[in-house]
Amino acid sequence: MKSDCHHAEFLLLLLFFLSLFPLFAARYAAAGELRCDLAVSFDPAAHFLNGTIRCSMAAGESLALQTAGLDLGSVVVNGAKQEVGIGEDGLLALPATDGSQAVDIAFSKKIEPGSSASSMIDSQGIVLLDLWYPLPLQPARISLIAGIPADFSAVSEADEIIYQQSGETRKVSFSFAQPRSFIHFIAGPYQVREERMAGGTIVATYFFPEDQEFAQVYGAKTMEYLARYEKLIGPYPYKRYSVVENRLPTGFAMPTFTLLGQSVVRLPFITETSLGHEVLHSWFGNAVGVDHELGNWCEGLTTYLADQAYAADKGEEVDFRKGQLIKYQSHVGPDNTMTAADFKDAGDHGIASQATRAVGYNKVSMLFHMLRKKVGDEIFYAALRDFYQQHKFRNASWDDVQQSFSKAADLDLSTFFDQWLLRPDVPALTVQKLRIEIKDGAPELTFDLVQQNTPPYEFTLPVQVKNGKEMVRQDVAVTQAKTPVSFSLTSMPPTMEIDPDYDLMRKLVPDEVPPVWSRFQGGAEKMAVLADGSEEKFAPLRPMLEEMDCAIVTESELNEHDLGVKNLLFLGTDSKASLGLFARPAFPATGFTLEVRENPLAPGLVAVIIQAETREQVAAVARKLGHYGKYGYLHFEDGKNTEKRVPESDYGIGYILDQPPRGAAVEKSLEFDDVMDRIADSRAVYVGETHVNQADHLLQFRVLQAIHQRYPEVAVGMEMFNRSSQAALDAYVKGDIDERQFLKDAQYFKNWGYDYRYYRDILQYARQHRLPVIALNLDKDIVSDTFREGGIAGLAPEIKETLPVERDLSMPGYRQRLVQVFQSHSGPHFNANDQKMANFVQSQALWDETMAETIAGYLSSHAQAKMIVIAGSGHVVKENAIPPRVARRIPVKQTVVVNVQQGDLPPDEADYVFFSNQVNLPPSPMLGLMLADKKDGPTIDGFAPNSGAKAAGMKEGDVVLAVEGQEVRTVDDIKISLLYKEHGSKLKVKARRPVFLLPDAVLDFNVQL
């Protein structure tokens, strides 16, 4: 299914940026109106402001002002100076009187440079976002006159701005028709550009001289957005809109202007996303205000009409919504979930507020998407226009939203709003009783759609099925816990996808969730493993890791068992733990690289691998990294992102229904010798086998012979022998020992056990021509211990020492292939997420890595040699078994050859396939005995049916002393002797039989084999 790789805009928007409403955003007055006239002047060099405020109250009205952090001068009421008490909380209270009152207060404030993150007064500029004048606790209609340096321009909430020059200072007065809880003030050495739109709205840009290049495009894009939303929602609610640059790193949307940090303005994509989001807040958030106590509908709505709409403009809305669900699932879990109705504020951009944002922005944006799907576009936008008209310059609640939509749709939407606003869970879906039946020649697909939520949600669920070459789609109305669904089709459907376009707020299934950075950020139980000697290099990441509650351990502190139960982050790729899971990833040598993979030891958890060139490269990204949660691969050079990717994942909950066999176009089949000519320049030729298929062994023998005829220096690598048997192999090939001795020394029957005749021709050929035979296999016990004892962590330290250090468990397709193998061995109770499966992957990878290490070692120490590798077909898979693991260690040409007799041939398994007739070994000669090695020698334990030995008179308890006149001590000795006999011939056996109270009898038998 198609891949998901898009730009960072949306995420950056949420993270750096905007969405942060100022603390004192629009909160409209319910009744009674206060009027205040504010006048201020500045001494930028002294970081000082001086001001007066006059508030006028009607008879019977009281006034309370917040003055914390201000230096108060005189307080004059109705022309008479008064002593007024100020509480510890900074509240100045004036009681009501029978007549009207006017109060004049003088105040001043000093803001030391660097003392505030959001306010400043100096010759660079003035930014006042925190309390900077005595603030009435009720909304007031405020006029402002400010004296600023002659080269400054200024902005505040205003419909009109008028300048007057008087000597060294400039007087600027602001008037604004709407009552405000708070006004902001910004001034600086701006170059101001103004342009009037057709409808009369003035669009202004306040940019610093050095950023003039951006002013034109910001102005033009702002007008575009204003026009877009006027058309969609209704007339722009104010008379001006300004884009104002800020030296401080802010992103705010105030009525009539937006305040953007200089570093934000310079980012290339802001005009494409965040700017529009902020402009839209003029309608929703500013004109229609949010009463935060009653819930914040506005961020999710703005995200839907801005960010998701811009993605839709580019044809990327499906990825956008999928990204929202991934983000939600990464950050919101049972411990921190909340309802959408409980979302009040965006909070900061830290990791802790990501869960809150995933609800308030992403889940609520999905709510509006589902609402639009439910009522249709026309009604949806009509309802929005109604909502805006009804609540302009007032606060609105979720109830108000619901009312406008219910009215426009003429529908009772209470179930819809209740379930999406008041429930902290999201629908989790599964399919049961999935089957295809062919009725009257036409396939019918049926299944039950099951919700795991109680009570069940009500929603519409798109389901699509591929029918021949076209997609058949059904919108299933779901109201119950279990919904039966059926499709009548005309051809066998290969696949089915549920909700492929992400139209439903729901839980994603594992195949839909790629390994991305947000899964680590939001994951529980996090552990970072620091490679030895890397403390200094990665120190700049410590604050980020600590903020996300990630334990940091060095290699020596690491408890290996933790690797299988935590989300992992490897700081440096050289630690043993990292090498043992991912070998050495092919990352660029320079800059900073981060890659997220599934934790191969713990299904559902992730492992992040970080590699960096220097401490400086780490420091350059340390503060940015948090903003890239949606990606799975990131590379930075000097802090600049140069590559970012989202790994592939399924679209929709996918089911594979029917998989027809694979075919191949045979343009020209090749003679065996032609194939051999083509592959003769490979240094490693793999010939896979099913162990008991003689046709495979015959092919192995032919390939060995053919390559050796073309090239003299050939070795044979064999899975069938453990590395500890190498001495026996060497001695046999050199002619130092005979076959009988070799089989004993190599412990062939104990270690491998398959009929030796399968391999006899190959080994005899090697001996004949003195070709080295290399034992490839790890001791069998280590593989099975790894499987049984919970992975490598359970092995004894001296065993671990002998294992290859670099092991790659996450090679693409490897786990999936092993899952199929494991499934076929473990029957109906198979669970791919079982710990056993993780152990199985680890033991198989250990096996493949050991063989690869042995092959690569031989080829590097014998620079002219070739090797014919003889191993089970699962070990020679070209894509992800031994060959790529050899390639990682030594760059040599390799070829994989397999024999096909039956079954499916997946792509990328081999370079050449042969089709051979079935070949059988002649029947093997058999005694028809069960034998066991006991104290006195090989002893009869029982008989097979039609046993020749029984017919010859042998009895249970007989101890075999010799066969064909040769003394035997073990069962293996007897097996070896049988190798030299034919089926149907006779074998002379001498045995000892214990006789009660008498000396043992020694008897001779002639057994028909």
Ligand SMILES: [Zn+2]
């Ligand atoms: Zn916002």
